[in-house]
Amino acid sequence: MSYIAIIPAAGLGSRMGYGKNKVFIELKGKSIIERTVGLFEEDANCTGIYLAVREDEAALMEEKLSAYPKVKGVFAGGRERQDSIYNVLKEIPESDHVFIHDGARPFASPKLLNEVYEAVITHKAVICGVKVKDTIKRVDGPTVAETLKREELLITHTPQAFDYRLIMKAHENARRRGLAVTDDSSMVETLGESVHIVESDYNNIKITTREDLVIAESIIAGRGESK
Numbered sequence: 001m002s003y004i005a006i007i008p009a010a011g012l013g014s015r016m017g018y019g020k021n022k023v024f025i026e027l028k029g030k031s032i033i034e035r036t037v038g039l040f041e042e043d044a045n046c047t048g049i050y051l052a053v054r055e056d057e058a059a060l061m062e063e064k065l066s067a068y069p070k071v072k073g074v075f076a077g078g079r080e081r082q083d084s085i086y087n088v089l090k091e092i093p094e095s096d097h098v099f100i101h102d103g104a105r106p107f108a109s110p111k112l113l114n115e116v117y118e119a120v121i122t123h124k125a126v127i128c129g130v131k132v133k134d135t136i137k138r139v140d141g142p143t144v145a146e147t148l149k150r151e152e153l154l155i156t157h158t159p160q161a162f163d164y165r166l167i168m169k170a171h172e173n174a175r176r177r178g179l180a181v182t183d184d185s186s187m188v189e190t191l192g193e194s195v196h197i198v199e200s201d202y203n204n205i206k207i208t209t210r211e212d213l214v215i216a217e218s219i220i221a222g223r224g225e226s227k
């Protein structure tokens with residue numbers, strides 16, 4: 001048994017405001033996308049890595065990732081993350097399991113990848129996430145609508161892992177029904193299938209805004225990484 005990894009990296013990075021795709025930002029001499037791809041390159045259970053990239057960045061991406069032999073394909077992304085992933089899903093070879101992991105999430109630990117992999121062997125859909133630390137309220141404009149039960153909430157991370165046929169069916173169903181979602185497991189939920197949860201960790205951040213770059217630098221410093 002093994003899995004293949006899909007890495008969506010075709011975003012605009014608009015919340016970062018960097019003027020170009022944030023996955024090319026370097027953190028201690030290595031770009032975010034190289035760090036993310038490196039996680040799967042190092043994972044013995046991963047047999048191939050496929051990316052969604054912006055068409056105008058395909059050449060740059062291929063150059064950046066030339067040192068990662070598990071990268072088997074780079075495909076054009078779509079308008080939304082969901083479209084980018086579907087564009088890759090329909091091109092990849094059929095396999096037992098598929099991991100989907102944000103290109104902008106470079107700190108997933110080997111332990112987490114392993115736990116998600118163990119879980120997807122038994123469960124057909126697996127996500128990871130962490131507990132909410134703050135109190136979350138649903139709002140209606142400037143007014144509080146309700147206070148949600150914190151113990152029922154999960155901050156969702158990637159990797160998310162799936163049985164290949166199930167995630168393909170979930171994406172195709174979502175496209176047919178015009179469902180727009182921000183993570184892949186939501187589409188599996190829509191099919192009425194259960195989604196298993198593995199505990200992630202707070203370092204597994206998605207680099208989204210400028211503040212995240214400071215956190216990222218501090219995670220790297222804490223690891224004592226040498227160049």
Ligand SMILES: Nc1ccn([C@@H]2O[C@H](COP(=O)(O)OP(=O)(O)OP(=O)(O)O)[C@@H](O)[C@H]2O)c(=O)n1
Pocket residue numbers: 007008009010011012013014015016022023052053077078079080081082084085102103104105206207208
């Ligand atoms: N059309 C899109 C949009 C996003 N992504 C990827 O999905 C991941 C998570 O998305 P997000 O953090 O939202 O990245 P961006 O879309 O780049 O950021 P923003 O929403 O701020 O523009 C990123 O690795 C991003 O490159 C993608 O492949 N295709």
Ligand SMILES: C[C@](O)(CO)[C@H](O)COP(=O)(O)O
Pocket residue numbers: 081102155156157158182183184206
């Ligand atoms: C999939 C995800 O990373 C889970 O937290 C997140 O939903 C991606 O959302 P984005 O708005 O595309 O960053």
